Structure formats: structure tokens, C-alpha cells
Amino acid sequence: MSQVRVQPTADAIRAGARAIRRRNVEIVNAAGLGHIGGDLSAADILATLYLGVLNVDPDQPDDPERDRYIQSKGHASGVLYTTLAAAGFIPDSLLDTYMADGSPLNGHPDRNKVPGVETNTGPLGHGLPVAVGTAIAAKLDASPRRTYVLCGDGELQEGSNWEAIMAAGHRGLDNLVAIIDRNGLQQGARTEATNALDPLDAKFAAFGWAVRTVDGHDIDELLATFRAAPFERGRPSCVIAHTRKGRGVSFIEDRVEWHHKVPSAEQTAQAIEELSE
């Protein structure tokens, strides 16, 4: 699949990420619902994965040998759907139905309705265990396919993640890449003020993972890091991606109240202008 695909440049991915963000803001405004803060913090990560890393084919979304992308932070469905549209999995026009009555685009993704979605997430702490399962399946098949799982940082407070982190380390799943969207905010406050996660790198390392810390908005660094995985043979890879919630829109960025606030028409226009240069 990707062997015959032309690898886009970092500049092309940057442009793609800007387009994803603009569309994301539009659909949240139109729906009157969404989680724009967590959408925008993950946009560069999703754009890099879908436009530059993942071995997936929108014409064969069920290909058994595809890479798996599992989005544990299911509330960031806006950026997932917008990216799936940008990557050709769903028509762009479908995004206009985001969270509308009867739309396949639920507030949290449903794999039975949306091609490209691997598992239904929404309740937190579910993606990593499923990702461990898809990675074990690939090992059983002796297949080179990879699993990438995106977790919010706040959701790492769920204990189920640590069951999965322990199991992945124990089994040496070097075909698994966990990406932590480390924006430092959860719904109600800063993660470190709520139930601190740091030192997060040391925690993953202690469970047997190879850890790299990156700027989650630097496309060049994300590309190089994802392409370098596994960071060590015989260990799962963890990318702690430092991000800013609401990245790219001045009045949303790093503000806790924008976890699921909805931009007005004027704010949407301003956001799109800021995201256009």
C-alpha cells in the first residue's frame, strides 16, 4: 500500500494540518457541540500519521495488513473525522453532518459506521488495551503491521491504561507506538493540579517502554520520530508529544474552559483567519 504511495513532504503535511484545523473548527461550530481543545492539540499528530506514516488505504479500509490507528481519546472525534476525510476515508461533505440526528459521525467514533475507525472509544482508558491486542495479533501473524494509539494525558489517570502499559512492556511489543497528547489540561483543570502524571517518561520507562519526548506541533520532529520506531528492539515505543490544547487559535489555546466550549460564528471566522496563514 504505502510502498507505492508518494510520501508527502513536511510542508504538505503542515498545510494539511492547517486545513484539518480549519474544517474542524467549522464542524464544531455547525454542530454546536464538540471538544475543540483536544481536537486542535492532536491535529498535527493525526495529520502526520495519516498523511505521512500510516500504511493504510482508504480504498481498502479493512485490509488485514493495514497499520492500526486507535484513538483512545474518543472525544476528539472532530479531528479524527476531519483527518479521515482529508485522507480519503470519508467524503468531506459528510463532515457537515457531524453529530446531527442520524449521522454516522457520533460525538465519539463508531467503527461500525465510519471506515477507518478501529474500535469504539469515548469512555477513557480503553484504547491502549485494544492496541495491545492488535499488536499481539500482528506478532502472532509475524506481520510487520504496526499499531499506533493516541492517548490523552488526562486519561492516563485511568488504571486500565497501566494494566495495558505493563502487559506491552512485559511482552516486548515493539510493533506498538503509544502517543501521549501531553497538553497538560484535562476537563476541569491542569493534569498536574488534578492527579499529577509527571515524571511520565520515567513511568513508561519503568514499565519497559522506550520513550521519546517531542514537540507535538513540530511536523518534522513528529515524522522523524514516528519513522524511527521502534526506538529499541524488543520494547514498545512511547512518544510523549508536548502540545497545547486548542493549538492554533489564540483565544482557545491552553485555556481549560475550551475543553468543550463551542465557538460562535464570529469566533469561528476569527479562528479560520488565524489558521489560514
Add this chain to the structure above:
Amino acid sequence: MSERFDCRDAFQRTLIDLATHDERIVAVVNDSVGSSKLGGFEKAFPDRLINVGIAEQNMVGVGAGLANGGRIPFVSGAAPFLTGRALEQIKADVAYSNANVKLCGQSPGMAYGELGPTHHSIEDLAWLRAIANLPVIVPADPVETEAVIRWAAATQGPMFIRIARFPVTQLHRADYTFRLGRATTLREGADVTLIACGTMVERALEAATLLATRGIGARVLNMPTVRPIDREAVIAAAEQTGAIVTIEEHTVHGGLGGAVAEVVATERPTPMRLLGVPGVFAPTGSVEALFTRFGLTADGILDAALALVGRAAA
């Protein structure tokens, strides 16, 4: 006394046979190789026995991931922990995601008798029956256990199978065919219907024999599928016998009795008795002592049926 069987033996025997012929079959356990009786499976297929340790939420999520990767996982652990600890994973990762995962709840009901209510699984049918897209199946004997496991492997989609440890007699002939959502009539009768599942089916049959000596004809239905319930069989029982007793190794709230009552109340209101654990945490006791305490014996079923038929006739 006829020979008695631990249904886990049929479970493992069948799973090993299936796995021999189908690469896709794997087992996922939570340090429960022994309690799931999967030691032989592990020996035969060491790479296909995935032990995630004492971590039920991860166990169910890993099962969903393995299904995503094309495997057919039988996720097996003690019923109270598999269902209670991982309930949200069962709902979201398995049922709602429509993952091809076979959840196998071992040693359900009060099989862990003396170990107490933490280890009793008498809420699982109620919890899981409330979840959409999740068949809930309770085999009654080793023949039915084997039939259900074979059906599960051949049928796409999520399901929960409750596998008894408490020894039961063989009730079905070797050529028995399991059909989802279908009750089997083990005995005909016109005065009352006894509807049971799992370990309680043979006790219902014994009670029917006792009832016959009193001149009361009891129909006995084995209801292996608690969800989707066999509505036709329930309605026919209500219409044709006018009285129904349900018997289950489970709380009387929301399990087999609840499922039958939902049909009866909406389709054909009929007097009922619901036998099971009456909404309490059981005291310390052996399985048999607890069964006796809660009337889950041939005599207990007999008493309930007599009281019901008396009332129905009045």
C-alpha cells in the same frame, strides 16, 4: 446416581479441538489458566494462550484487539471478575464495537460457595442482559457446553457464555444442536412450566418428577439463551400451562426470571414464581447448602410450583 460433569472440561476439550483446526482461535486469560481449566490448551498452543495477568479490563480490551487483528479470542476468567471488573470494556470494546470476542465466564453463580459473595457471580446475567448486541448463553450440561462453544467459534460477533463448574448430569443427547434464542422442551406438561438455565435445569427435571407424583404435569424448558429470550416458548408456556416458575443460579432481579417476566407481563400476563437468590449477599456455606437455603433444589422448586398452581387454580 448418574455421572456428573464439570462443564469446564467440555469447554477446554472443545476449544483444543477447534484450535487444532483453526489457527484463528486463541484464549485470553487473567492468570486463570487453572480456574478456566485451560492447562491443556496452554500446553498444546503455548503462543495462543495469552495470559495478561490479573487485569480484567486489559484482558477484555486485548480480546477486542485480537479480534480486530483477525483472531477469534475466547476471553476466559472467573465470571464475577470478568463481568464486574470489565463491564465497561464488555460494553464499549466488545458489544458496541461488535468485536468477534467470546467472553467465557467460569465458575458462575455460587460455585465458589464458601469463598463468599465477592466471589459469587449472581449479577452477571442482569448486567450483561442489559447490554445491546451481546447474546447471553448459559449451557446446562457438557453436551450443550460443547455445542455452544462450537457454535460460538463459527458465529461472527460478540457473546457471553456462562460455564458451570458445579457438577451437572448429562441432559442432552450427543447429537444435540444449539440454536441461539431457542428453548428446548425437556418434558411436556399442561399444569405449570418450569423454565431453568445452567445448573438448575436438572433440578427442574427432578422437581417435575416429584410434581407428577402429585398429579401435576410440569413442562420443563431449558432456556440456554437468556438474551435473546425465546419469546415464543415463553408465550406458549403462559398460554398452555397458565403458570410459570423460573429457576436460576443468580439473583432474582434481572436475570432469567426477569427476562421471562418481561415477556409474560407484556404478552400474556400469567402467575409466576421467580426462584434464585432473593436480593441478598449469601451467608457462608457450601454450594449445596446455599442452594438449599434459597430453595434451589428439587424440593424447593416443588414447593414453589405447588404454591403457584394452588394460587392459579384459586
